[in-house]
Amino acid sequence: MFTTMLGKMSMIPPVPSRHRNAVATRQAILASARKHFARENYENVGLREIAGHAGVDPALVSRYFGSKEALFRETLRDDDEKDIMDGATRETLARHFAQLFLEKDDAPPGERDIHIERILILLHSIGSPKAGQIIHNAVQADILDPVSQELEGEDREMRAAMALAVLMGMGIMHNMLSIDTLECTPEEDARFEKRLTRIFAAALEPMDD
Amino acid sequence: MFTTMLGKMSMIPPVPSRHRNAVATRQAILASARKHFARENYENVGLREIAGHAGVDPALVSRYFGSKEALFRETLRDDDEKDIMDGATRETLARHFAQLFLEKDDAPPGERDIHIERILILLHSIGSPKAGQIIHNAVQADILDPVSQELEGEDREMRAAMALAVLMGMGIMHNMLSIDTLECTPEEDARFEKRLTRIFAAALEPMDD
DNA sequence: GACATATGTCACCAGTCGTTGACAAGTTCC
DNA sequence: GGAACTTGTCAACGACTGGTGACATATGTC
Missing domain, CATH: 1.10.10.60 (Homeodomain-like)
Structure with a gap:
């Protein structure tokens, strides 16, 4: 009234x-x-x-x-762009990757990157049969296809899939299982970042030998 | 009657x-x-x-x-051993890792390795608040702690966590999202295995420089 | 056979869920 | 002002869930 x-x-x-x-x-x-x-x-x-x-x-x-x-x-679709990661190059993928860890859970609401929010949505509802098909399509069409098209060399799809696998696994560890082996001394944090870069490179870079 | x-x-x-x-x-x-x-x-x-x-x-x-x-x-506990991966060395972890991909979904029921079954249980119920705490404890106590104790050198916990992250991400890709970029030509499969080995090494091996 | 216990069966509770239809209130146009 | 339409409100439905207590049946012991 x-x-x-x-x-x-x-x-x-x-x-x-x-x-x-x-x-x-x-x-x-x-x-x-x-x-x-x-x-x-x-x-x-x-x-x-x-x-x-x-x-x-x-x-x-x-x-x-x-x-x-x-x-x-x-929820998984963007209003402005049509893809989750539209025009995602290797650099933007790495940036999202880094943000996934730098972002705190107590970040100001509405301030988090919308890409990250959607990755978190993806991760949380994996394993739900009803959401599974939707997630599968979104991952394939909005992440794997654009990213693999941005890559060069052989095994583009494979490399994109492996990089996404690394990203998902790390995201699960950090955001869902709350397992933070980093966030200790700055030295450890630097070593973590270095190791992460190597893992990501091993997944994404073309093989040179 | x-x-x-x-x-x-x-x-x-x-x-x-x-x-x-x-x-x-x-x-x-x-x-x-x-x-x-x-x-x-x-x-x-x-x-x-x-x-x-x-x-x-x-x-x-x-x-x-x-x-x-x-x-x-x-469900997450073993009857015989007390850990999900008791005595898990780097080799056994890699073996489980490989099995996670070699196993087919249409494998004879009851024949699949119990370790793999438990990893699948872990993966499927991540994101469920009620199961989350249970999974967190199981992962920490039954996987990360034993594995990190088996490792040598620095950043043992970090390396174990990163290896598990890779394993989880790959498992999600293969078993839950059904995204198989491998399983094509034998040459591609060999390259996948090689790349996988490098990723796993980058996560698990001590840094040499 | 009679009793005590262990094991299994059944009906049911209180609660939540997604969804729907009837109705109320506001808005727009003539 | 009144018709046509949009937007919001309310109450309820049927289906499901995890869990519980009363009861039935089998097993073991004397």
Whole structure:
């Protein structure tokens, strides 16, 4: 009743602050879904949870996106670019890779790179049968294909897949299992980075002999 | 009624073919749970499913193991050895690593190495909050600690963690995302193996410079 | 055979889930 | 002002889940 009164009195008339604004509501739901799917499993994230955190009625989620599965699929897509890693070169891949570790979990919400958020979504819901097919397609079409096209030499697909495997394994270790063998002395951290570079090079670089 | 008649007539008297046999029932439940948890998520495996596949009443699962969480924890433990990889040296780790890829999904059931089955259980239920803590403890105590103790030189924990990260990432690629860039020509397969060896060496071997 | 115990069976609970349909309230256009 | 449409609200459905207690049946012991 308070909101209706506020609406009638129209103290904030020109700003469509997401009241009766379909696209804003959709985006709010999508943002909340991304945040939750990046933290927990596909099955452990409920539509009511997503809606509640977005300040939206749970029914609207199904109505705007059709189903939870479709919402999850939408979550993995970018609004501006069409790919998770559009134009991903070896350098950008390495950069995302590094960011995956430099980012703290207590980073300011909404500030984390959207690429990283989507990788976390990928990782958390691997193993869910319903999300599995969606993830498979997204990984193949939005990561492996673009990255392998950026590579040169032989075994491009293989090298891209192995690099992604390394990235996923490290991401799981750090973000999901919370196993941090680094983050100790600066010397250890430097050695970790050096070793990481070598692993990544062994996966990605063309073989020279 | 048929089974009871059979029991009364005692055509097979000395063999307690798991009728009124607590330990056999427990093992049957545990085996079924391992099989299911190795294929699907923690949340997507129901106690009724486990019980049904084991030919057991669903109520017995809760009664024998207390809770689904405790059953999952038991699933990650070995009956004979106490560790997932007891006495795991660098060679055995590499062997498990190789097996993870050589094994086919259509392998005869019950024939797959129990170590591999447990790694698959680990991988599938990563991302499940309830299983996460259990998995974290199992990984730390049963994999990272023994492996790092087997290593020599500096940064033992770091190297073990990075090797496990590589193993997990590759396992996810192959067994869960079904992304097989190998398995083409024998030449490609050989190059894959060579590259894999280099990656693993970069993660595990002590740095020489 | 009678009892005590171990093992298995059954019905059911409380809760959550995704989804849907009926209805209310706001917006736009005539 | 009223019709047509959009957007949001509410309550409920059916299906599922993990878990529990009452009861039935078998086994072992005297």
